[in-house]
Amino acid sequence: MAKKTITELKAYFKAGKRPTEAQFGDVMDSFANLEDPQLFPKSxxxxxxxxxxxxxxxxxxxxxxxxxxxxxxxxxxxxxxxxxxxxxxxxxxxxxxxxxxxxxxxxxxxxxxxxxxxxxxxxxxxxxxxxxxxxxxxxxxxxxxxxxxxxxxxxxxxxxxxxxxxxxxxxxxxxxxxxxxxxxxxxxxxxxxxxxxGTTLPETSLHVKAPKDKGHSNVVGGLFDRSEAAGGSNIVQLKYHSTADLELNSFYSGTNFRYGSYGDFNIVNNIDDGTYGAINMVTKKQTRLSIMPNGNIGVGTTLPTGKLHISQSPSSDPIDAMTIDVGSFGNPQNANKSHYFRVRDVGGSNNIPFIIKGSGNVGIGTETPAAKMHLVSGYVFPDSEGALIVGDTSQVNLRLGCSDRYSWMQGHGTSPLHINPLGNNVILNKDGGNVGIGTQNPDQKLTVKGKIHAEDVVVDMNVPADYVFQKYFDGQSSIRPEYQMPTIQELESFVRENKHLPEIPSGEAIVKDGVNLGDFQMKLLQKIEELTLYVISQNKEIENLKAIIKK
CATH class of the missing domain: 2.60.40.1680 (4-oxalocrotonate tautomerase-like)
Known part of the structure; x- marks a missing residue:
């Protein structure tokens, strides 16, 4: 038998080989000397x-x-x-x-x-x-x-x-x-x-496991116990990175709170992103309430489009999606599925001053709105398409969405209809659309069928008629470079053939299409300026003839 190194011993057990009796003795001798660093160097x-x-x-x-x-x-x-x-x-x-x-x-x-x-x-x-x-x-x-x-x-x-x-x-x-x-x-x-x-197998950075097998006793998984009267900032904080955390403020007054006041519990998510970073409340693996980064709150939806957006699943029975009780008298009524939203006074009368019905009708002062917006004591227009009615039962002042009459504003008897009597500006169709007076088919921004009585009319013009004089006296015009005043012979020929002045629409065209007041005024001014130049030209010829006669 002899002591061997690990490398030498491994050679005895190569594939297809069996150690001899002497080699087996070497193994036993080497095993007896495991502490020998020459044979088995330790790490x-x-x-x-x-x-x-x-x-x-x-x-x-x-x-x-x-x-x-x-x-x-x-x-x-x-x-x-x-x-x-x-x-x-x-x-x-x-x-x-x-x-x-x-x-x-x-x-x-x-x-x-x-x-x-x-x-x-x-x-x-x-x-x-x-x-x-x-x-x-x-x-x-x-x-x-x-x-x-x-x-x-x-x-x-x-x-x-x-x-x-x-x-x-x-x-x-x-x-x-x-x-x-x-x-x-x-x-x-x-x-x-x-x-x-509480566990020897933590699954994440911090794993707290409460005791088990405690029956139905109230077991606290984690406890932060602080009883001294300390004011100031947060006493408990669970923090994620630098954007989200849970905070419990001290129950004593102080001025160093990050959010809220003393005794407040803060749920914080300060991720600076317009899309991500909501705070959600979840039950049965579904998000029930979401507070979005922009402050919108969604109940039943994770995409609220307003400050409070309540959504009911289409397959759910819409039994009072929301009921607001005001006061302390009476019991909540939540069995009528025809009601989507109610504001109720339970201070003694159980009146419902505001209601949204399942049909979509809204009632103010009435529990049975007959129109899309029905104010109590208002007049109900017989047409079922009425949407908003304002006024008492004898005199309706405003009707919106009344069948083919669309929207009405009216006075009564000899009383005039006042629009903005305080004298401020009245703006109609700010972003587009035509206005008709005396016609249901306006084809311009303002279409009036009938006479207009005005003390003064101001028309904005882009091209004044001064180009006539510029071209005559200066030989060129920056206002209308292509303009050429016709000679008196050309004018006579045009009028003889067309029976109207050049650049002036014919009588038939005026009857059919009307005239653009501003453009027409400029054309008339152009003709007056041309006529003025013709007179000046004629006067020059007359003066020349007088001079010749005197000679």
Whole structure:
């Protein structure tokens, strides 16, 4: 028999081979020498220490002295408690990722986390982080014992590093000394960076599991208990990133609240997006209420189009989609499916001053609206197509949507119909459409069948007739460059043939199409200016003839 390395032993068991008796002896001899680093080099080192904390002394501590060494890889510190003086059984294991060189030369920042806890030991022991102590010129880890009852603890150190097999025999404990622990005093367990409270298998970053098998008792899964009279800002906050959180404000007055006042519970979603970032309330896997980023509220819809949008599923029986009770007398009525919306006075009379019926009719002051909008004491037009009626039973002042009469506004008897009697502007069809007076078929912005009596009329013009004089006296016109005034002979020829002036519509065209008042006025002015030039030209010829005669 002979001791063999792992590589040599693997050769005995290749496919298709069976180890000989001598080779099997080598295996047994090698197994008996597992601790021989020449044969089986280890990628980890283990060390065990014992801590004996004194009894009846608070805030004790001890240091694990690691020496002035280079350490890289992973270091595990596990502390196991025993049953002495108080119930401190259990264990705490902390994992460190290292990148240390001697003399505090850190090439990779140390990270650490608790990977295992169990038992009441977590209430008594706290494992610190690796720090450099310049006074003793070495690295150390401080273990804090916060309970006053003494106890003996087993410290198990495991150092993992595949290329570093340093001797850990010099690692030791310092003397026990007094050192109060500040800040966090209890460890929390991390599994793949998840935190579990009440569970050893946390499924997310924070997993809180309440006790089970408690019957029908009221079990609190999580409790934040604060009783002191503290004012100011939020005392409880569950936060997601920088945009969404749940907040409970202090119940005492203060001025530093982010939202609301004292005692308020805030549901916050500050995602700065016009489409995403709603707050939803869900039951039976369906969104029942949504508050959108723009402030719109949807009940039964996730796409509210107004500040309050209530939607009922088409397949649902519309039994009172909404009932508003005002006062304190009477019982809510919610059995009549013909009512979609009601505002009711339950202060004693149970009157319903406002109602929207299932037919779509709206009643104000009446429970039985006979039109799309029916005001109490209003006149009901016999036509079933009436939509809005305003006025008493004897004199209807306004009717909207009345059959072929469309919308009516009327006076009564000899009383005139007043529109905006205060004297402000009256604007009709601001964005388009024609207005007819005396006709049902207006073909222009304003069509009047009949006479118009006006004290003055102002017409806006784009092209004044000054181009006639410009072309005659200057030889050119910036207003109408193509204009040419006809000669008197050309004018005579045109009139003889067409029986009307050039650029002036014929009598038949005027009867058929009418005239554009502004354009027609400009054409008449053009003809007056042309006639003026003809007279000037004739006058020049007359003066020339007079001069010739005098000679």
């Amino acid at each position: 980890y080192i283990k060390k065990r220490l014992n801590i004996d904390f004194p009894n009846d002394v608070f805030d004790q501590a001890v240091d694990i002295l690691l020496g002035n060494r280079g350490m890289s890889g992973r270091l595990e510190i596990e502390i196991v408690g025993t049953w002495m003086y108080t119930n401190t059984v259990g264990n705490i294991k902390k994992l460190f990722q290292l990148g240390l060189n001697p003399d505090n030369a850190i090439w990779y920042p140390t990270t650490s986390r608790i990977v295992e806890t169990g038992g009441p030991i977590t209430n008594h022991i706290y494992i610190g982080d690796i720090v450099w102590d310049a006074n003793i010129n070495q690295y150390k880890i401080t273990i804090f014992h916060t309970h006053h009852s003494g106890n003996i603890y087993d410290v198990r150190i495991t150092y993992h590093c595949p290329f570093d097999t340093q001797d850990f025999s010099e690692v030791k404990l310092s003397d026990v000394y007094t050192s109060p622990l500040t800040g966090q005093r209890v460890h929390y367990t991390h599994y793949n960076d998840n935190l579990g409270i």
